[in-house]
Amino acid sequence: MNLLTDPQMLLLLGGIGGLLALSSAIGWVLARRVRDEQARLVVANLNARIRSWWVMTAVFVAALATGGLGSVILFALTSFFALREFITLTPTHRADHRTLFWAFFIFAPAQYLLVGIQWYGLFVIFIPVYAFLFIPVRSALAGDTEDFLARTATIQWGLMIAVYCVSHAPALLMLQIPGYQGQGAKLLLYLIVVVQLSDVLQYVFGKTLGKHRIVPKLSPNKTWEGTVGGIATASLIGAALWWVTPFSPAAAGGIALLVCVVGFAGGLVMSAIKRDRGVKDFGTLIEGHGGVLDRIDSLCFAAPVFFHTVRYFYT
Amino acid sequence: MTAAPVAARLLAFLTRLITGVRARWVGSAPTSAQRVYYANHSSHLDTLVIWAALPAPLRARTRPVAAADYWDRPGLRRWLACEVLNALLVDRSTGSGSREALHRIDQALAAGDSLIIFPEGTRGDGTSIGDLKPGLYFIAHQRPGVELVPVYLQDLSRILPKGEVLPVPLLGSATFGAPLTLAAGEDRHAFLQRARAALIALGEPT
Numbered sequence: 007m008n009l010l011t012d013p014q015m016l017l018l019l020g021g022i023g024g025l026l027a028l029s030s031a032i033g034w035v036l037a038r039r040v041r042d043e044q045a046r047l048v049v050a051n052l053n054a055r056i057r058s059w060w061v062m063t064a065v066f067v068a069a070l071a072t073g074g075l076g077s078v079i080l081f082a083l084t085s086f087f088a089l090r091e092f093i094t095l096t097p098t099h100r101a102d103h104r105t106l107f108w109a110f111f112i113f114a115p116a117q118y119l120l121v122g123i124q125w126y127g128l129f130v131i132f133i134p135v136y137a138f139l140f141i142p143v144r145s146a147l148a149g150d151t152e153d154f155l156a157r158t159a160t161i162q163w164g165l166m167i168a169v170y171c172v173s174h175a176p177a178l179l180m181l182q183i184p185g186y187q188g189q190g191a192k193l194l195l196y197l198i199v200v201v202q203l204s205d206v207l208q209y210v211f212g213k214t215l216g217k218h219r220i221v222p223k224l225s226p227n228k229t230w231e232g233t234v235g236g237i238a239t240a241s242l243i244g245a246a247l248w249w250v251t252p253f254s255p256a257a258a259g260g261i262a263l264l265v266c267v268v269g270f271a272g273g274l275v276m277s278a279i280k281r282d283r284g285v286k287d288f289g290t291l292i293e294g295h296g297g298v299l300d301r302i303d304s305l306c307f308a309a310p311v312f313f314h315t316v317r318y319f320y321t
Numbered sequence: 322m323t324a325a326p327v328a329a330r331l332l333a334f335l336t337r338l339i340t341g342v343r344a345r346w347v348g349s350a351p352t353s354a355q356r357v358y359y360a361n362h363s364s365h366l367d368t369l370v371i372w373a374a375l376p377a378p379l380r381a382r383t384r385p386v387a388a389a390d391y392w393d394r395p396g397l398r399r400w401l402a403c404e405v406l407n408a409l410l411v412d413r414s415t416g417s418g419s420r421e422a423l424h425r426i427d428q429a430l431a432a433g434d435s436l437i438i439f440p441e442g443t444r445g446d447g448t449s450i451g452d453l454k455p456g457l458y459f460i461a462h463q464r465p466g467v468e469l470v471p472v473y474l475q476d477l478s479r480i481l482p483k484g485e486v487l488p489v490p491l492l493g494s495a496t497f498g499a500p501l502t503l504a505a506g507e508d509r510h511a512f513l514q515r516a517r518a519a520l521i522a523l524g525e526p527t
Binding site: 086090091093094098100103104106107110284289290 | 341343446447476478479482485487489490491492526
């Protein structure tokens, strides 16, 4: 599919561009209206986030425009950075060095190679079976048994969340949906738009209406008002965007709701890990957002669930 | 036009890419004051990391003090050490060698250079910081005008530990602390203890 000749794709991209322009305009007005110091910081962070959104959108659209290969490479790099942030934050030993080398330079690239050559059968079991079994063996050979299970589980978890789960996003391009052949890029864009809009809207509803915290010990920013408002609105938008997908309007709404709820769960789990490690963000790569893993925490959970839902019901 | 300045930029870029290193200036700012940066040592990457974490104008005037037995080998290493890093290669093998090393360090400071040193003398396992060698006291004593800046390197031993050849691309960091000077009447032991404590304190979570 050529991105530049697909009217639905262009319409969706136009909508995203318009939304970003509107956000920038609102941010510009807010920056001129706030007075007190606390609000100034919030607005400065908001504007940093919006600037980063422009950059992330440009990179993502450029990758989509090159077709399958660009998307696979972009998500492979995303996984690489996410795994880097994850492992940096979690304790591993000197004896894990070679194991980590395998994780970064053998398992992660191999997983994306499988996505690239569209070998579904191995793609879906490669990390859960082969990497899962190999990692403890390699660490055992290094001979350090202190905290062995915790160290092994950490590396396995990092590969699962940052590589395996994320790789299901570009894997959407390999789905053969009757009547929707060669249009996987639109499905990928749809997933990203719904998941990220859900994040953004939860943030907006939380900042404006948020009162009652869901898990106060875990995250002060996740409130019932923000979460319900954000998920409901993003699901409605997901239903309204049914025309870019192979779904009916009702099915699009249902799938969007599922993806948003699962994405919220992902954000919650990643917050728990950050809280345990005593940090606010996984990294600093994306201005205003934190690290790569902070931006894609909900996608990590949503991508595999979305992939398998579509695969089960539509192929 | 020589290849060295181009290689220096490339090397600094590659170092930052592989180690993801960020410079955090908590007790001092990157100024042009003459300084001796002293750091904990656990990886062959340490020298490169501090050097690459400095802003380019400071980098050009800051010379890593490096062991001749590792760097002064024919070929790429010597070229990197001498031409690109402008390293001050010292012999750490014998007792008289260390006096010679201090003399060369003093000469470089007299010439106005800033230096990077690893006062533990050798690479540790990355879990704790060893006792500091007296050279640091000697510098503080001889050159009171030079700022001694502690630099705490984090996670470098996880990126490239002792005895490994292949790096794992985690995210390291270099934290630059407040400059130290020798207090009036402070003896060698007390000063080295204080310098070590300053380094350890930088590594503690805030």
